[in-house]
Amino acid sequence: MDLNEVAVDPPNPPWKPLEILSQPEGYLSYYYSDDISPLPVRWVTKPGDNKSDPNLETSTYGLFSTCSSNMRRGVVKYGRPYIFFITNRNGVRVLSGYYHIKWYVEGAFSGGWDFSIAADKVHFVNPPISLVEIDKKFGLTLAKHFRTHKGISHETCCKLRNLLDLYEDSTASYLEEIDRLERFNLQHGEYRYIGWKQKDKFSWEYARQYFKQFFQESSEQVIPQRVKNSNDENQWFCSSCQRVFVNKSLLRRCPNCGELASLQPISKNAGEP
Numbered sequence: 001m002d003l004n005e006v007a008v009d010p011p012n013p014p015w016k017p018l019e020i021l022s023q024p025e026g027y028l029s030y031y032y033s034d035d036i037s038p039l040p041v042r043w044v045t046k047p048g049d050n051k052s053d054p055n056l057e058t059s060t061y062g063l064f065s066t067c068s069s070n071m072r073r074g075v076v077k078y079g080r081p082y083i084f085f086i087t088n089r090n091g092v093r094v095l096s097g098y099y100h101i102k103w104y105v106e107g108a109f110s111g112g113w114d115f116s117i118a119a120d121k122v123h124f125v126n127p128p129i130s131l132v133e134i135d136k137k138f139g140l141t142l143a144k145h146f147r148t149h150k151g152i153s154h155e156t157c158c159k160l161r162n163l164l165d166l167y168e169d170s171t172a173s174y175l176e177e178i179d180r181l182e183r184f185n186l187q188h189g190e191y192r193y194i195g196w197k198q199k200d201k202f203s204w205e206y207a208r209q210y211f212k213q214f215f216q217e218s219s220e221q222v223i224p225q226r227v228k229n230s231n232d233e234n235q236w237f238c239s240s241c242q243r244v245f246v247n248k249s250l251l252r253r254c255p256n257c258g259e260l261a262s263l264q265p266i267s268k269n270a271g272e273p
């Protein structure tokens with residue numbers, strides 16, 4: 001099978017439909033936004049750790065990065081389709097948009113903890129909405145600090161979704177802004193994503209190489225079990241090509257040989273995934 005001709009976007013296989021509960025629940029998901037941007041897009045220019053999620057180009061999360069693996073697993077295991085995206089703008093936590101997840105696929109890291117998820121509905125607003133204001137309006141406590149993600153009830157999901165749907169969908173503006181920031185990276189660091197040596201934009205065409213384990217005979221390589229997402233030295237060793245890389249977060253794909261799930265932390269003092 002020629003991988004270059006396979007459609008890898010959902011609902012094509014290997015994507016599977018998410019089994020969603022009758023009273024669907026969800027998550028607040030924190031992401032780093034780019035402070036050189038007027039829009040709260042993900043932190044594309046973050047030094048040593050360019051961000052690829054939430055990946056609006058493909059309406060996915062965790063297809064290209066290893067971020068928030070616990071949340072992605074929760075979406076799949078508990079059938080929670082809503083993800084509301086929270087970020088910090090000038091010291092204030094804001095709600096910028098949401099995904100409604102409809103599909104999932106097992107990621108390259110084995111062990112039942114690594115899933116990529118894809119949305120059938122994406123809606124981002126401009127300007128984003130202050131969590132303090134949302135709490136006041138609905139009597140909630142969403143502005144209370146949490147790290148990476150937090151589960152929320154069906155009722156809260158409905159309130160946030162209805163609120164965001166009142167505003168025009170600005171996802172197209174977010175995509176233009178992501179492209180602009182990537183071109184900034186290209187100009188200053190030769191790549192759109194410097195740590196993983198990626199010159200291409202994210203797209204379903206580009207995503208094909210992330211699906212090769214489903215379409216090609218697997219090699220003799222033993223795929224490692226759960227790997228920590230960060231380590232003190234920010235150094236990673238590729239078990240396939242034996243090269244060492246520096247990046248803050250664990251990469252899905254080796255920037256040198258392109259192997260999936262082949263990177264291991266060098267430091268023993270690995271952080272929480």
Ligand SMILES: [Zn+2]
Nearest residue numbers: 238241254257
């Ligand atoms: Zn490699």
